[in-house]
Amino acid sequence: MTFSVAAATTAAIVPPPIPAPPTRAAETVTGRCAGCSARSKGLCGALTAGDLPDLSTTSRPLDLLSATPVVMEGEEAEAVFTVMSGMLKLYKTLPDGRQQITGFATAGDVIGLAVDSGYAYTAETVTASTVCRMSRTALRRLMERHPAVQGRLLAMTSVELSAAQDQILLLGCKTAVERVSSFLLALSRRSRPLADGTPSVFLPMPKVDIGAYLGLRPETLSRVLRKLEVAGAITRLTNDRIRIEDPAVLEAAA
Amino acid sequence: MTFSVAAATTAAIVPPPIPAPPTRAAETVTGRCAGCSARSKGLCGALTAGDLPDLSTTSRPLDLLSATPVVMEGEEAEAVFTVMSGMLKLYKTLPDGRQQITGFATAGDVIGLAVDSGYAYTAETVTASTVCRMSRTALRRLMERHPAVQGRLLAMTSVELSAAQDQILLLGCKTAVERVSSFLLALSRRSRPLADGTPSVFLPMPKVDIGAYLGLRPETLSRVLRKLEVAGAITRLTNDRIRIEDPAVLEAAA
DNA sequence: CGCTTAATTGACACAACTCAAATCTCGTGG
DNA sequence: CCACGAGATTTGAGTTGTGTCAATTAAGCG
Missing domain, CATH: 2.60.120.10 (Jelly Rolls)
Known part of the structure; x- marks a missing residue:
């Protein structure tokens, strides 16, 4: 299991979490x-x-x-x-x-x-x-x-194992462009399209982390993203959001 | 369990430890x-x-x-x-x-x-x-x-997941020499030493397969093995058996 | 609005890949 | 038991995709 959408940049409070609140009737x-x-x-x-x-x-x-x-x-x-x-x-x-x-x-x-x-x-x-x-x-x-909890645990672990093996394939075989394309496609499958229906991905983590996930330096990731943008496959909306202009190009590259 | 860097012990989250082997053959x-x-x-x-x-x-x-x-x-x-x-x-x-x-x-x-x-x-x-x-x-x-079978299945899957994540680390970060050294060490931990007590590993699979496991071309694997041999870390006994002369050198390289 | 960190871009280096040829292994048949 | 041949492995030479280093630009935050 991995990425998905998420949200708030809002700060939260760390230190003493409140124990279970007293409960009500029904x-x-x-x-x-x-x-x-x-x-x-x-x-x-x-x-x-x-x-x-x-x-x-x-x-x-x-x-x-x-x-x-x-x-x-x-x-x-x-x-x-x-x-x-x-x-x-x-x-x-x-x-x-x-x-x-x-x-x-x-x-x-x-x-x-x-x-x-x-x-x-x-x-x-x-x-x-x-x-x-x-x-x-x-x-x-x-x-x-x-x-049933044990069964669920087994199911979750199996899914994780499968994902890990996909990542092994990515890291062992694929080029930088293929890795990034695969990553963006995987993300786009899990996230909701924009209002106009075009698929997009949200990347709340820093680029260096995406690189560390894909086995690439941030410089390489940056260059690949530029290349994909020039190729018309994606558009950088903000620093943390990318619109998928042409999934087919990414599919071909992945 | 596919072998990898971590030949972990029994699952702790997971109940079933190893039952005693069957006692009677009758x-x-x-x-x-x-x-x-x-x-x-x-x-x-x-x-x-x-x-x-x-x-x-x-x-x-x-x-x-x-x-x-x-x-x-x-x-x-x-x-x-x-x-x-x-x-x-x-x-x-x-x-x-x-x-x-x-x-x-x-x-x-x-x-x-x-x-x-x-x-x-x-x-x-x-x-x-x-x-x-x-x-x-x-x-x-x-x-x-x-x-108990389900528990065992969970334990095995968990160990595999852990091994897969170790492999992700290997493929994402390590150099060719580090990959090969890690691989030989992991193997040596699971195999029996030679009669004289020196550790050795048995490699029944072709070199191209070892390469495909480590994310390396066979040529690169061959060159790394030669380098390790020259460095005194290993000796090629036969085509499919390697003696670990100096585990410390491999540890340092892994 | 200024400061700190993140991201990008450029120039260059190098580890690993590619292509090609030589050598070794090992199973098979004479 | 040994010679033979196909495939595996090794070695060499040259290429290249990424990494490294350094400088610039953009973004986030108080």
Whole structure:
């Protein structure tokens, strides 16, 4: 799972997140989760309304500013996080500092699932974001009580694996133009067209991050985007929005 | 599990640790699976001896020559295969014929798990191999009857995902020398040392395949191996076996 | 509105690729 | 058991797509 649209540049408050608010009468038992924007996605989508109390009592939402680390590669994996809004980048770092972004996470994506005790990657917000924290033990308990959660986890992991293998193909075989074209096409499939119906993509992350995702330097990315623009395939609307003028050209290049 | 840099331990998020291997061979009722070399690995490792009849009746072993395709990318995914012996390469192909090997499968690895109805990659033997076929519906039934199988599947998929992300790091960031060094080290961790105790790796696949896995041309791979040999890090024993003379040099290069 | 950071552009370098030829491997048949 | 031939591997020479370095321009923010 990866990119998508997202929004706010608005700042949010980091420090002390409010614990579960006291609940009200009728709807109370379902708690905060009932109205969550990611309610039907990720892990939570595997649960029925009646199960929501299990979620509400074991998870806690967090508002995060941009550039805030959520999990750190190698650190003890004590919790998983479901993205409710915003966007995060997931990356691995080599000893000498080189970084490879393995994906971008958006609403519904789950971050921090670990094979062993340590996180496999660092996750950091690229825009102000809201994530929902659940301890690993709570997740384990949730899986035991609700087998569907395990199935959902398997489904999500399988999709991620498939995406990772696509990325391996991209990084192992494709040229710079092909990588960028593939990236823009993949994004455009997940985002809504403009008012006039032409497809467009929103790129809230800095160019250097897109480059780090595609295995390219920002300079190379910049040159490729210019080339695609000259070729009439795209138009740069703003720094963070691109209109796809001719998907066919991109398809041909990807 | 395709081999890659991280031969991680058991999943922590995921319940099922490795059950003890079957103790007695006297259970004829369990049929062919009881003596299988992959009995304790892959999916089968999630089952206890008493469950083996379920396996024996729904799976079927196949002996394959080298260069035999087992599943084809995009084809309807009707079955999964557990590798019992030998080695297979898994790869994706671009429209113009470029191929990227996403992994090599050896004993215990499961091939053909698909997110949607089509296989995500082509799998082809690189040596004569034996695989065990199980239809998708049989697998589904097995999962229903034995929840541990689903857990095992999740664990295996998670390990694969982690390996895929390591490969993304390798392809996105590393130089040719770093790629080859990482590859040799990862292999050496999984293979037994020579009689005299020095670590060595066995490379039954052609060099062009190793290159296709590392995102390198065979010529480049050849030159890198020569450089590592001159540097005293390795020795070419035969065409398909390399002795690691100095792991530290490889570590430094990886 | 000024300052800091991000993005772009240009000039150049180099790691890896391409093309081509030589050499090695290994299975096969005599 | 050895010679043969097809394919694999290695080596060489030259090319090129990206990376690197540096300077300029644009964008975001207080």
